Amino acid sequence: MTTTTSAVRTAVAAARETRKGALVGYLPIGFPDLATSIDAAVALVESGVDVLELGLPYSDPVMDGAVIQAAAQQALSNGFKIPHLFEAVREITKQVDAPALVMTYWNPVTQFGVERFADELAAAGGAGLITPDITPDSAADWIAASDRVGLDRVFLAAPTSTDERLRLATETSRGFVYAVSTMGVTSARSSVDDAARVLVGRLREAGADSVCVGIGISTGEQVSEVLSYADGAIVGSMLVKSLADGGVTGVRAAAASLAAGTAR
Amino acid sequence: MTLRDVAGPDFGDYGGRYMPESLIAALDQLTDAWQLAKQDPGFAAELAELHRTYSGRPSIITEVPRFAEHAGGARIILKREDLNHTGSHKINNVLGQALLVKRTLGKTRLIAETGAGQHGVATATAAALFGMDCTIYMGEVDTERQALNVARMRLLGAEVIPVTTGSRTLKDAINEAFRDWVANVETTHYLLGTVAGPHPFPTMVRDFHKIIGEEARAQVLELTGKLPDAVAACVGGGSNAIGIFHAFLDDPSVKLFGFEPGGYGIESGKHGATLEEGRPGILHGNKTYVLQDEDGQTLESHSISAGLDYPGVGPEHAWLKDIGRAEYRNITDDEAMQAFRLLCRTEGIIPAIESSHALAGAIKLGKELGPEATILVNLSGRGDKDVATAGAYFGVLDEGAAQS
Numbered sequence: 243m244t245t246t247t248s249a250v251r252t253a254v255a256a257a258r259e260t261r262k263g264a265l266v267g268y269l270p271i272g273f274p275d276l277a278t279s280i281d282a283a284v285a286l287v288e289s290g291v292d293v294l295e296l297g298l299p300y301s302d303p304v305m306d307g308a309v310i311q312a313a314a315q316q317a318l319s320n321g322f323k324i325p326h327l328f329e330a331v332r333e334i335t336k337q338v339d340a341p342a343l344v345m346t347y348w349n350p351v352t353q354f355g356v357e358r359f360a361d362e363l364a365a366a367g368g369a370g371l372i373t374p375d376i377t378p379d380s381a382a383d384w385i386a387a388s389d390r391v392g393l394d395r396v397f398l399a400a401p402t403s404t405d406e407r408l409r410l411a412t413e414t415s416r417g418f419v420y421a422v423s424t425m426g427v428t429s430a431r432s433s434v435d436d437a438a439r440v441l442v443g444r445l446r447e448a449g450a451d452s453v454c455v456g457i458g459i460s461t462g463e464q465v466s467e468v469l470s471y472a473d474g475a476i477v478g479s480m481l482v483k484s485l486a487d488g489g490v491t492g493v494r495a496a497a498a499s500l501a502a503g504t505a506r
Numbered sequence: 507m508t509l510r511d512v513a514g515p516d517f518g519d520y521g522g523r524y525m526p527e528s529l530i531a532a533l534d535q536l537t538d539a540w541q542l543a544k545q546d547p548g549f550a551a552e553l554a555e556l557h558r559t560y561s562g563r564p565s566i567i568t569e570v571p572r573f574a575e576h577a578g579g580a581r582i583i584l585k586r587e588d589l590n591h592t593g594s595h596k597i598n599n600v601l602g603q604a605l606l607v608k609r610t611l612g613k614t615r616l617i618a619e620t621g622a623g624q625h626g627v628a629t630a631t632a633a634a635l636f637g638m639d640c641t642i643y644m645g646e647v648d649t650e651r652q653a654l655n656v657a658r659m660r661l662l663g664a665e666v667i668p669v670t671t672g673s674r675t676l677k678d679a680i681n682e683a684f685r686d687w688v689a690n691v692e693t694t695h696y697l698l699g700t701v702a703g704p705h706p707f708p709t710m711v712r713d714f715h716k717i718i719g720e721e722a723r724a725q726v727l728e729l730t731g732k733l734p735d736a737v738a739a740c741v742g743g744g745s746n747a748i749g750i751f752h753a754f755l756d757d758p759s760v761k762l763f764g765f766e767p768g769g770y771g772i773e774s775g776k777h778g779a780t781l782e783e784g785r786p787g788i789l790h791g792n793k794t795y796v797l798q799d800e801d802g803q804t805l806e807s808h809s810i811s812a813g814l815d816y817p818g819v820g821p822e823h824a825w826l827k828d829i830g831r832a833e834y835r836n837i838t839d840d841e842a843m844q845a846f847r848l849l850c851r852t853e854g855i856i857p858a859i860e861s862s863h864a865l866a867g868a869i870k871l872g873k874e875l876g877p878e879a880t881i882l883v884n885l886s887g888r889g890d891k892d893v894a895t896a897g898a899y900f901g902v903l904d905e906g907a908a909q910s
């Protein structure tokens with residue numbers, strides 16, 4: 243794992259010291275509207291989320307299930323544009339201290355310009371990118387840009403990844419490695435696949451010392467279970483649904499219930 | 507190196523593999539299996555036997571002089587992929603991939619996206635033939651305009667899932683198929699139906715379709731004693747076009763023309779002319795031309811033809827455009843429909859609306875190139891599935907028949 247100063251890595255490690263581990267919370271920017279998405283992200287941190295994962299809405303999100311697809315589609319229908327993302331990151335990081343990663347499919351970044359995107363994200367106070375549809379071997383330009391401006395880059399590792407590819411993800415990621423808990427797209431699931439525990443073990447052997455598990459986590463109990471072997475737990479669909487159903491109040495309560503799972 | 511030797515993952519600046527890590531292992535496995543199959547005489551023999559005894563290859567060529575009278579008198583020859591079993595060129599790729607699954611990959615379930623339903627029907631057919639489970643994703647809009655093909659797939663034992671997200675057309679069907687594949691990759695092969703997607707699909711699908719051009723090149727030489735002056739094909743994702751172009755890539759005297767769907771006309775903004783109006787980006791795992799807004803959000807394409815209604819295009823076409831080896835133009839819905847009717851009435855052949863874009867293009871080419879020219883057109887599919895659409899378009903349906 244590349245180790246320069248990483249706010250994300252530091253936040254995950256700090257949560258590991260004081261509690262069982264870190265809670266990473268996902269919400270798309272612009273859903274249900276820009277202002278509410280900013281308030282909701284702030285509420286997540288105030289409820290105990292250690293690291294924010296802010297989604298950039300995209301028209302063709304192949305790794306996302308129905309809940310996040312619908313949210314992204316609504317954000318786009320409302321007129322979401324890439325500059326809104328930087329505006330939101332700037333506003334959120336002004337109000338709360340948690341590092342804010344951006345989760346984005348790759349085409350919007352290439353169209354905005356990889357270098358320009360990196361510059362604007364860094365200037366807005368963003369921590370880096372989670373990139374679900376590119377792998378390190380297809381990301382040379384992003385690796386160079388993130389090195390240049392000092393942004394984190396989170397690549398994914400899957401149960402089907404070979405040991406060699408786990409090493410690649412580990413060596414190129416900065417902040418944490420995103421361990422995909424199960425073979426599937428984002429959604430709340432009743433249980434977290436045991437494959438996650440095995441994958442985290444394999445990532446440890448590959449040298450990863452900061453690993454967060456995502457996909458299918460939706461309760462405080464599951465967060466607690468995942469943190470028994472991983473450094474962080476990532477929750478998305480459940481938070482998006484709470485925001486859709488209960489507004490900022492709803493997502494604040496949902497985040498608090500998840501954060502309870504980080505207690506030792 | 508000749509142009510025919512270019513085999514990916516990259517085609518110039520295009521192609522590659524931009525995919526979630528969860529699918530990389532399956533794509534690597536597929537790449538390896540395909541490389542081995544290419545060296546395996548047993549694979550080639552079994553595929554050739556299927557072509558000979560099941561899908562009906564080689565497909566014939568047909569010269570169409572009465573149609574050609576409307577095309578400046580140029581000599582026009584159709585490559586009859588419409589006569590293949592299941593009614594289009596799609597079966598070439600489907601049998602190839604399904605055979606790879608049966609012989610090497612050991613998976614038991616096929617999934618596929620489909621636009622017009624031709625690829626879905628072909629995949630459902632192969633699943634029935636090889637005793638595999640089959641799920642087809644089809645945009646809800648397309649299930650309505652190609653209802654006959656939905657019924658065909660279900661008769662063949664496939665599950666057809668209408669996709670209700672996004673533009674509810676081919677692009678969204680591909681998204682859903684990828685999501686299914688991520689979740690079920692251990693048992694399931696995604697039988698991608700065009701020359702797009704992540705490596706190895708653009709190369710592998712092309713390799714399964716290049717037989718179209720290889721046959722046609724020899725057939726035209728035998729009929730006319732020379733190579734054609736131009737080759738015309740419709741382009742959605744671009745599989746039939748690359749199939750017929752490929753054998754001619756290193757014949758510099760043969761001009762290659764791809765005809766994209768112009769929809770209501772480029773100026774209307776409602777079209778699928780990706781290569782003319784798009785710009786380089788990443789969609790469905792490969793770098794290629796994409797119809798997209800300034801933020802890289804994919805735009806909705808439009809075409810009367812469900813099979814061409816796609817805002818991306820295969821990366822090899824993007825490369826052939828940039829190096830100037832092939833030229834891409836667009837044909838409006840109405841131009842395609844007029845060519846559809848013309849072929850019906852002059853030659854007794856009902857073409858697919860997709861292929862009618864190539865026919866309309868050939869009419870224009872004939873007028874440009876003059877009576878000395880010979881134009882080879884890929885008649886990629888037959889129009890049985892389009893009878894309801896065409897019947898309504900031309901007002902030839904009786905009351906009540908239009909409802910079905």
